[in-house]
Amino acid sequence: MTALEGQKILHSSGSRAGSLAEAVDQTLAQLHSLLHNDPLRPVTEITADVGPLLQTRSPAEVVAIRVSPRPPADAFHSTSLPSNAASLVRRAIHVRGGHDVRGRELAPLGLEDFVAELPSIVATGIRNISITGVGSIAATAHEEAVADALLSQDSDMRITLSHGYFSNAFRDRDYTAILNSALSATGDELATLLERSCRRYFPSAALCYAKNDGGSGPLSLLSTTPVHGLFAEPAMRILGCATLTGVPDGEVILGEDQGVSVGLTRHGIPVASSLIRRGHGASLASNAAVHAPYTRNHLLAPDAVSVIADLRQSIGAPLPFGLKPTISIRDDVALVGCAAALLTGWIDRLESVVNEADLRRAQHLAEEDAQSMTVNLGAAPGNTRIIESSASSVAYSYPGIVRVRVRAAGTRAVADSEVK
Amino acid sequence: MTSGERSGVPATRLGMTSLTSADIAHLRTGAQFLACTIDPTSTYIYAEMIQSAMVSGQVQLVDVESLDPEDLVVATGMVTQGLFIADMPPVGDEFLSCISAIETALSRKVQAVYSLAAASINGIVPLMVGLQSGLPVVDADPMGRVFPLISQTTLHIGEVGISPIAMMGVTGERAMVEAPNPQRAETLVRSLVTELGGWAATAMYPCTAGELRMHGVRGTVTRMIRVGEILDADESVENKYRRLIELLKAVRISRARVQHIESLSRPTGLGLPAQPSSMTLIDETTGQIIRLEIQNEILLVLVDGAVAAAVPDIVTLLSPEYGTAVSLDDVGVGTVIDVIAIPAAEAWYSAPGLELAGPRAFDIPLDHPRRNA
Numbered sequence: 001m002t003a004l005e006g007q008k009i010l011h012s013s014g015s016r017a018g019s020l021a022e023a024v025d026q027t028l029a030q031l032h033s034l035l036h037n038d039p040l041r042p043v044t045e046i047t048a049d050v051g052p053l054l055q056t057r058s059p060a061e062v063v064a065i066r067v068s069p070r071p072p073a074d075a076f077h078s079t080s081l082p083s084n085a086a087s088l089v090r091r092a093i094h095v096r097g098g099h100d101v102r103g104r105e106l107a108p109l110g111l112e113d114f115v116a117e118l119p120s121i122v123a124t125g126i127r128n129i130s131i132t133g134v135g136s137i138a139a140t141a142h143e144e145a146v147a148d149a150l151l152s153q154d155s156d157m158r159i160t161l162s163h164g165y166f167s168n169a170f171r172d173r174d175y176t177a178i179l180n181s182a183l184s185a186t187g188d189e190l191a192t193l194l195e196r197s198c199r200r201y202f203p204s205a206a207l208c209y210a211k212n213d214g215g216s217g218p219l220s221l222l223s224t225t226p227v228h229g230l231f232a233e234p235a236m237r238i239l240g241c242a243t244l245t246g247v248p249d250g251e252v253i254l255g256e257d258q259g260v261s262v263g264l265t266r267h268g269i270p271v272a273s274s275l276i277r278r279g280h281g282a283s284l285a286s287n288a289a290v291h292a293p294y295t296r297n298h299l300l301a302p303d304a305v306s307v308i309a310d311l312r313q314s315i316g317a318p319l320p321f322g323l324k325p326t327i328s329i330r331d332d333v334a335l336v337g338c339a340a341a342l343l344t345g346w347i348d349r350l351e352s353v354v355n356e357a358d359l360r361r362a363q364h365l366a367e368e369d370a371q372s373m374t375v376n377l378g379a380a381p382g383n384t385r386i387i388e389s390s391a392s393s394v395a396y397s398y399p400g401i402v403r404v405r406v407r408a409a410g411t412r413a414v415a416d417s418e419v420k
Numbered sequence: 421m422t423s424g425e426r427s428g429v430p431a432t433r434l435g436m437t438s439l440t441s442a443d444i445a446h447l448r449t450g451a452q453f454l455a456c457t458i459d460p461t462s463t464y465i466y467a468e469m470i471q472s473a474m475v476s477g478q479v480q481l482v483d484v485e486s487l488d489p490e491d492l493v494v495a496t497g498m499v500t501q502g503l504f505i506a507d508m509p510p511v512g513d514e515f516l517s518c519i520s521a522i523e524t525a526l527s528r529k530v531q532a533v534y535s536l537a538a539a540s541i542n543g544i545v546p547l548m549v550g551l552q553s554g555l556p557v558v559d560a561d562p563m564g565r566v567f568p569l570i571s572q573t574t575l576h577i578g579e580v581g582i583s584p585i586a587m588m589g590v591t592g593e594r595a596m597v598e599a600p601n602p603q604r605a606e607t608l609v610r611s612l613v614t615e616l617g618g619w620a621a622t623a624m625y626p627c628t629a630g631e632l633r634m635h636g637v638r639g640t641v642t643r644m645i646r647v648g649e650i651l652d653a654d655e656s657v658e659n660k661y662r663r664l665i666e667l668l669k670a671v672r673i674s675r676a677r678v679q680h681i682e683s684l685s686r687p688t689g690l691g692l693p694a695q696p697s698s699m700t701l702i703d704e705t706t707g708q709i710i711r712l713e714i715q716n717e718i719l720l721v722l723v724d725g726a727v728a729a730a731v732p733d734i735v736t737l738l739s740p741e742y743g744t745a746v747s748l749d750d751v752g753v754g755t756v757i758d759v760i761a762i763p764a765a766e767a768w769y770s771a772p773g774l775e776l777a778g779p780r781a782f783d784i785p786l787d788h789p790r791r792n793a
């Protein structure tokens with residue numbers, strides 16, 4: 001645990017309790033005792049990095065439902081999933097349907113046939129369902145109709161719809177939806193545990209989980225979008241170093257025992273991309289901090305500010321590549337990042353435009369939506385800002401189709417003396 | 421490189437060669453490098469499917485010279501307009517159906533298939549078709565790169581017919597287009613593709629091996645593999661560059677940092693897929709302003725306002741840090757990239773070639789520097 005007041009670490013500690021619940025409880029009790037429940041220094045926000053826990057807990061089995069005009073005609077044309085997701089799929093079901101990039105229906109939804117399959121799905125006893133439809137980033141109707149049919153049969157099902165995870169590739173969304181669905185029970189369990197303990201000691205603190213993009217989201221969303229918290233650690237390290245050194249815009253070079261890597265911050269937040277790539281296989285469709293190995297060919301912008309953080313536990317040897325550290329930290333700097341993380345909201349969608357004015361309108365609307373989303377996550381309406389906003393043509397797509405991508409960030413209304 | 425002659429690749433794969441899984445991996449890399457503006461995911465998906473399928477079959481790559489000049493060969497490739505291939509890859513029966521339709525229409529058996537384009541998804545699709553059909557894949561194509569229109573081929577320059585064109589769409593619907601004029605065929609096919617669901621698997625430019633030998637661009641599958649071998653190698657970035665430049669007679673125009681990206685950056689009145697966009701960069705060493713004009717492909721590179729490369733030159737991007745192809749999707753403000761120009765097949769610099777695929781064909785009011793050279 002790390003407590004942060006402004007840019008200063010107020011307290012940092014660990015716990016070696018027998019169970020997770022005990023560890024959380026002990027840590028929060030320590031913090032509570034340290035602050036003596038000081039009304040002038042209230043704990044306003046608690047953000048947990050649950051990624052390591054999500055990665056080590058056993059995910060649940062999933063029924064994967066795929067909506068497309070036609071199923072693969074042979075085994076060669078089935079796209080493969082990474083083994084960590086493929087092994088979770090107890091049953092895969094094809095439903096006829098899907099849309100093109102303009103949201104035009106490619107085939108009528110085969111709902112009748114699907115409804116006939118429902119009793120057999122329920123009979124598996126599996127309650128985690130992923131639904132991935134062709135073209136769902138342009139039209140969500142088929143995924144939603146399948147979900148409605150499932151819920152009408154069993155309202156306790158945990159359903160992940162792929163359109164919440166932007167990628168042009170079906171297999172990326174399928175992979176992400178399956179993994180998210182498989183983790184949702186664990187996410188729910190962790191959220192409940194954290195909520196119970198935090199409420200005991202800090203009843204008025206807002207509770208969040210750290211996200212892969214270097215932002216945070218309300219803990220209440222951990223059960224529905226756990227995949228966004230799966231790989232938050234690199235982003236939080238970048239943010240932690242940037243926070244401690246007071247560098248909102250620049251490069252953050254992390255010297256760790258396992259090697260040197262580099263990330264970027266802009267407007268005080270890690271620069272993020274929309275996919276977590278794993279070689280040439282399926283990518284996880286979750287916004288995540290750009291974080292790459294540092295090489296001797298690395299080119300620094302002439303006017304860029306760099307943070308070179310020595311995070312190694314072994315002290316003495318110089319950093320590779322002749323890097324001279326600007327800061328050395330032995331504490332878990334990722335936790336500093338968690339405490340500093342802002343609420344972040346993303347809009348990533350395809351729009352059909354006919355001219356530049358149309359494009360600007362679509363982009364402006366997306367910016368408004370991203371800010372509204374951030375307010376819905378808990379930010380104060382006056383405390384949101386746009387971190388990035390782009391509208392890009394898509395090669396070899398339909399004329400006029402652009403991808404609009406906007407990131408907003410915000411804070412709750414907090415005073416300087418508050419502790420996070 | 422000249423149309424009707426081998427590319428700059430040494431002729432070490434004469435006759436018939438069985439491709440290995442490693443060749444497919446390298447081809448994937450090369451196919452991405454030669455068309456960096458296109459999301460490589462569908463190429464990755466196809467490479468993975470081919471590598472899985474190779475467990476029970478082989479891909480035979482054949483030099484066009486070793487085929488009987490009268491053998492019927494046909495181009496296979498995807499034409500897209502409204503659906504990402506990565507969102508709905510072909511289910512597997514499309515290309516076999518198209519080949520069968522061509523055979524029925526011409527009352528002749530197809531003896532080999534070739535790529536509609538020598539990069540991106542269409543550079544790799546015929547390998548799966550070869551696996552499925554047992555037909556060899558010819559080491560040649562009619563573009564020597566990727567162009568957005570099916571009429572932009574060296575076969576068109578050589579007056580080889582594009583028809584009949586067999587198509588099968590997303591939902592399994594089929595069509596056959598008979599249009600002797602390739603530009604008219606492009607218009608008809610593009611309209612049909614929209615109605616067929618956003619992409620169509622196609623077989624077109626049925627011709628003899630002799631015609632392909634005369635008017636196609638040869639050695640282009642091998643070239644993709646060689647490029648991939650270089651980029652995938654575990655060696656220094658400097659070595660990779662040296663070998664690439666030697667293989668492709670490439671030029672590094674600039675190492676520059678992205679300053680600005682703009683969509684819908686200029687008007688377009690053509691039936692080209694996607695909207696134009698532009699990228700402005702600043703050279704890391706000289707401070708020169710580099711501008712890339714993009715519409716499906718990088719069409720023009722200006723250095724301080726002077727033309728440094730223009731379509732039909734192949735312009736692609738490399739990461740100076742990792743020596744890997746840079747996908748345009750991964751480029752943002754602040755990214756440092758190497759802008760690389762590669763000469764296209766010689767046929768593209770002829771008067772009819774520049775007419776068909778020079779800057780003016782993409783609504784850019786400039787002549788290619790070689791127009792009057």
